[in-house]
Amino acid sequence: xxxxxxxxxxxxxxxFGSILTAxxxxxxxxxxxxxxxxxxxxxxxxxVTITISGAPGSSHSTPAHHHWHPESFRDLNFKIPLGLLFGxxxxxxxxxxxxxxxxxxxxxGRGGFAFTKPISxxxxxxxxxxxxxxxxxxxxxxxxxxxxxALAAFGVLDRVFLDSGAIAVAAAxxxxxxxWYGLLQALTSWNRLKGGxxxxxxxxxxxxxxxxxxxxxxxxxxxxMLAGINYLNPLAYYTACSLDGQTVAVLSQLxxxxxxxxxxxxxxxxxxxxxxxxxxxQVEV
Amino acid sequence: MKTITIEHLTKRYGEQSAVADLSLEIDEGSVCGLxxxxxxxxxxxxxxxxxxxxxxxxxxxxxGAPVTPHTFETLAYVPERNTxxxxxxxxxxxxxxxxxxxxxxxxxAAELAALFKLDSRKRIERLSKGQxxxxxxxxxFATRPDVLVLDEPASGLDPIFQxxxxxxxxxxxxxxxxxxxxxxxxxxVERAADRVAIMKxxxxxxxxxVDTLKGEEKIVEAVFDGDAFAPNGLATDPRVRRIERNxxxxxAYVRNDSADVVRRLEALGPKAISVYDLSLEDIFLGAVSDxxxxxxxxx
Numbered sequence: 001x002x003x004x005x006x007x008x009x010x011x012x013x014x015x016f017g018s019i020l021t022a023x024x025x026x027x028x029x030x031x032x033x034x035x036x037x038x039x040x041x042x043x044x045x046x047x048v049t050i051t052i053s054g055a056p057g058s059s060h061s062t063p064a065h066h067h068w069h070p071e072s073f074r075d076l077n078f079k080i081p082l083g084l085l086f087g088x089x090x091x092x093x094x095x096x097x098x099x100x101x102x103x104x105x106x107x108x109g110r111g112g113f114a115f116t117k118p119i120s121x122x123x124x125x126x127x128x129x130x131x132x133x134x135x136x137x138x139x140x141x142x143x144x145x146x147x148x149x150a151l152a153a154f155g156v157l158d159r160v161f162l163d164s165g166a167i168a169v170a171a172a173x174x175x176x177x178x179x180w181y182g183l184l185q186a187l188t189s190w191n192r193l194k195g196g197x198x199x200x201x202x203x204x205x206x207x208x209x210x211x212x213x214x215x216x217x218x219x220x221x222x223x224x225m226l227a228g229i230n231y232l233n234p235l236a237y238y239t240a241c242s243l244d245g246q247t248v249a250v251l252s253q254l255x256x257x258x259x260x261x262x263x264x265x266x267x268x269x270x271x272x273x274x275x276x277x278x279x280x281x282q283v284e285v
Numbered sequence: 286m287k288t289i290t291i292e293h294l295t296k297r298y299g300e301q302s303a304v305a306d307l308s309l310e311i312d313e314g315s316v317c318g319l320x321x322x323x324x325x326x327x328x329x330x331x332x333x334x335x336x337x338x339x340x341x342x343x344x345x346x347x348x349g350a351p352v353t354p355h356t357f358e359t360l361a362y363v364p365e366r367n368t369x370x371x372x373x374x375x376x377x378x379x380x381x382x383x384x385x386x387x388x389x390x391x392x393x394a395a396e397l398a399a400l401f402k403l404d405s406r407k408r409i410e411r412l413s414k415g416q417x418x419x420x421x422x423x424x425x426f427a428t429r430p431d432v433l434v435l436d437e438p439a440s441g442l443d444p445i446f447q448x449x450x451x452x453x454x455x456x457x458x459x460x461x462x463x464x465x466x467x468x469x470x471x472x473x474v475e476r477a478a479d480r481v482a483i484m485k486x487x488x489x490x491x492x493x494x495v496d497t498l499k500g501e502e503k504i505v506e507a508v509f510d511g512d513a514f515a516p517n518g519l520a521t522d523p524r525v526r527r528i529e530r531n532x533x534x535x536x537a538y539v540r541n542d543s544a545d546v547v548r549r550l551e552a553l554g555p556k557a558i559s560v561y562d563l564s565l566e567d568i569f570l571g572a573v574s575d576x577x578x579x580x581x582x583x584x
Contacts, residue, residue: 111368
């Protein structure tokens, strides 16, 4: 039965991976264009020279009036902590986790196809979790590769360095993905609700509604209720990444440090999966 | 040896009783047809047997033990409604079964796929309802199961493939498999089953060997010149289980001595009188018909 989830996860990976690739390419092209504009504004009139590769004779000249060269970007003095790339890749993982987070639910409307196979429901659930986790690792890796390609295109890949907070950021980011995945599984594994609908509701709740409660006057009861729900919001734990000197740290809306974010998100994620597995075992078809 | 044992099964959904105190035993190598009107509890019985629904009370066993995941190595289930992954291709489902079942017979699957004219490169969603049923049946039979539980297995199939399915069921039973299947097509059950169980309103109303049930009663049918005739107290005759009156036709379902009932009807001066063996359809209709008709009230 792992084949079912493998095919399902692979399809999601392909679709989301393609979108992600398109986004990174768009950003890279836009950034390149912006930098070229900046160079034009500062370098004065000249011919545009686009270097296709580092080999002599591979340059192309076009009849324009300004000059830009990637070398000018490399001249800037900056370094890129790996934790920052991990932080970006974690967001991609979070998105895929929410797409795959209703995998158990998707079996519930099938009249027991999965439940009449010689595999226990617990083992089946663990198999699905493992396949989805592998997809999460794959999308994390893909996001990192895309970042690396984009940086290489600008000739600054060698500026990336392993900062002391990188591993912690990766652990916190993937913890947030696990937490959201576990939450969705716990919400949907034991019923026949539309998985996609629940996923959409969690996105709307976590991304829009909950952040608003702090800035709107909803009265003390609503405020307390939303504040409570916010403790289930992975994005309240893993809100952003920021540069802290030479390293990257996790910013949490709930005020937790990176270590606490890791502990809470992983614990809540695993608890969600345990609840989901128990609920799935009880499902009647 | 009993392959399937159901003892006092009751399944309630809230206040509604889907199955009420159902007991049924099916011998090894037997083909049991489960008949009943819509909503009579057939599918719920299957679900309880397979662990897909929890019985409110009662015990169920396959080969003497409750169903566990291990049981499904040798038990194949084809549900009434298509439950295949519609986004998968037929060959992917075959691969899935190959990975899942130790006894999966790829050659048998290919043979059955050819028999049902299945295109293995097609997605399930691109197949007709009948073809989807054929895929489900191909997969079920390719696992070489000892027990087959089939809920409306010929649903959506054309008459040619319906016949193929019945042959598969008979062939499986000849090979020692036990088959429990439901169908609304009484002719299919009559052809394939050696045993029939009839449910109504969640209860088992009749259960027995098909040939024995068919031999238990005769239908005595009398046709009169007009509809103004009196059955002459036949409704109270203990040998007459049921009387139907339809215009000029009087039909009596008679146990044991039909000859004497024929003589009593001949005394009424009918235009014609005939005696028939019961068909399974007669048995079914007799079992599920209203109590009033069964008792011959108003005749």
